[in-house]
Amino acid sequence: MLELAILGLLREQELHGYELKKRIADLGGNRLAISFGSLYPALARLEALGSVKAVEAHVAPVSIPMTGSLAGEAAAFLRKRRPPVERTGRARKVYGITERGEQHLNDLLADPSLDDKAFHLKVAFCRYLPPAGRLELFERRRAQLTGQLAGAHTSTRRRGEQRDSYLRSLREHDTESIQHDIAWLDRLIASERADHGQAQEEKS
Amino acid sequence: MLELAILGLLREQELHGYELKKRIADLGGNRLAISFGSLYPALARLEALGSVKAVEAHVAPVSIPMTGSLAGEAAAFLRKRRPPVERTGRARKVYGITERGEQHLNDLLADPSLDDKAFHLKVAFCRYLPPAGRLELFERRRAQLTGQLAGAHTSTRRRGEQRDSYLRSLREHDTESIQHDIAWLDRLIASERADHGQAQEEKS
DNA sequence: GTCATCATGTAAGCCGTTACATGATTGC
DNA sequence: GCAATCATGTAACGGCTTACATGATGAC
Numbered sequence: 001m002l003e004l005a006i007l008g009l010l011r012e013q014e015l016h017g018y019e020l021k022k023r024i025a026d027l028g029g030n031r032l033a034i035s036f037g038s039l040y041p042a043l044a045r046l047e048a049l050g051s052v053k054a055v056e057a058h059v060a061p062v063s064i065p066m067t068g069s070l071a072g073e074a075a076a077f078l079r080k081r082r083p084p085v086e087r088t089g090r091a092r093k094v095y096g097i098t099e100r101g102e103q104h105l106n107d108l109l110a111d112p113s114l115d116d117k118a119f120h121l122k123v124a125f126c127r128y129l130p131p132a133g134r135l136e137l138f139e140r141r142r143a144q145l146t147g148q149l150a151g152a153h154t155s156t157r158r159r160g161e162q163r164d165s166y167l168r169s170l171r172e173h174d175t176e177s178i179q180h181d182i183a184w185l186d187r188l189i190a191s192e193r194a195d196h197g198q199a200q201e202e203k204s
Numbered sequence: 205m206l207e208l209a210i211l212g213l214l215r216e217q218e219l220h221g222y223e224l225k226k227r228i229a230d231l232g233g234n235r236l237a238i239s240f241g242s243l244y245p246a247l248a249r250l251e252a253l254g255s256v257k258a259v260e261a262h263v264a265p266v267s268i269p270m271t272g273s274l275a276g277e278a279a280a281f282l283r284k285r286r287p288p289v290e291r292t293g294r295a296r297k298v299y300g301i302t303e304r305g306e307q308h309l310n311d312l313l314a315d316p317s318l319d320d321k322a323f324h325l326k327v328a329f330c331r332y333l334p335p336a337g338r339l340e341l342f343e344r345r346r347a348q349l350t351g352q353l354a355g356a357h358t359s360t361r362r363r364g365e366q367r368d369s370y371l372r373s374l375r376e377h378d379t380e381s382i383q384h385d386i387a388w389l390d391r392l393i394a395s396e397r398a399d400h401g402q403a404q405e406e407k408s
Numbered sequence: 409g410t411c412a413t414c415a416t417g418t419a420a421g422c423c424g425t426t427a428c429a430t431g432a433t434t435g436c
Numbered sequence: 437g438c439a440a441t442c443a444t445g446t447a448a449c450g451g452c453t454t455a456c457a458t459g460a461t462g463a464c
Binding site: 038041 | 453
């Protein structure tokens with residue numbers, strides 16, 4: 001979950017831990033906020049796995065031109081030349097995603113777990129999935145939600161349930177929320193299929 | 205969280221572990237499902253704390269009349285008299301809430317944490333809260349959600365954000381969902397205030 | 409000169425999970 | 437007789453949190 005968020009964000013741009021934390025938090029209106037105590041060890045883990053590696057910061061708009069790719073040795077040299085005292089607080093470690101990391105991200109996006117948080121993240125990064133993978137993701141989630149809706153129907157009306165207006169209101173609101181989610185998924189699915197159809201046409 | 209669910213359910217009726225698990229799961233359309241590996245230790249913990257105690261099952265509509273309180277010794281005796289071979293699978297341990305447990309439940313309902321799951325459970329059992337506590341619960345949640353909405357406004361429009369239609373759609377849908385939640389809370393709050401007003405009138 | 413913010417990390421602990429072990433009852 | 441379901445528990449492990457430790461920079 002955390003790793004999905006990290007890799008997804010790094011895939012777009014190199015970032016250091018502190019910044020990653022902020023981005024992850026606002027990736028889901030604070031619902032996905034995580035602590036440093038889990039972020040830094042996660043980064044270390046990903047680095048050990050080779051999914052991520054520390055790189056020189058070309059963070060400030062222009063610090064050293066750096067025309068695109070500047071291989072590992074040079075980057076490492078530059079990083080070591082200024083351990084303390086720069087222009088920033090305690091030395092930042094800027095991370096970038098590796099090729100292995102991109103594969104790792106693909107794996108995480110494909111994995112079948114679909115709890116609320118995981119699904120949110122997967123949608124946030126589903127642009128990195130092939131169209132078929134996206135469609136499958138949306139449809140799996142849809143099936144899951146319709147299942148929950150069916151469950152709500154049959155489970156309703158236990159003793160008490162009827163008398164307690166709060167519980168009744170809660171269930172009603174839940175049902176509406178799920179239906180709202182399903183309607184949204186249906187729009188996503190429809191537009192995905194439309195794109196797919198278009199792509200097919202262009203091929204022929 | 206687990207303890208809140210257990211105490212909330214036991215406050216209404218005595219139940220055994222296996223049944224509790226099912227009830228907890230459908231208290232939130234499977235979003236709150238928990239495993240036995242956390243349920244049974246939690247029950248043991250609550251029993252050790254004196255919030256809950258094992259009682260004789262008067263589970264089948266009428267088994268033994270049991271006029272109200274029948275103290276621990278007798279209950280234990282009855283329970284031990286039939287370890288295997290009854291009418292049920294492996295001997296069930298039926299739990300009931302104690303007075304300490306009711307206090308414990310009140311404490312848990314009052315505690316300030318308000319993540320999605322905790323809030324869901326608190327609403328499910330808010331009938332056990334005094335009217336003022338309910339109102340406070342709803343309003344704290346409302347404030348939290350409006351905060352998230354404000355955050356979404358300012359954080360939008362990072363690089364990429366604009367171009368990625370999935371991320372845009374996700375944020376849009378999130379915003380709608382939160383607004384839907386707030387509207388629901390507003391109805392709850394209004395009706396709570398109406399009840400409160402009525403209660404006040406009746407007093408005078 | 410002191411406070412807020414930026415920045416990285418470690419250690420202890422909580423709360424939950426999966427996997428395993430056990431066994432009785434019911435229905436086919 | 438065998439599988440599904442009911443029923444209770446333990447052990448190992450995972451992922452995240454809080455609290456702590458450290459320190460630099462910039463603003464006032």
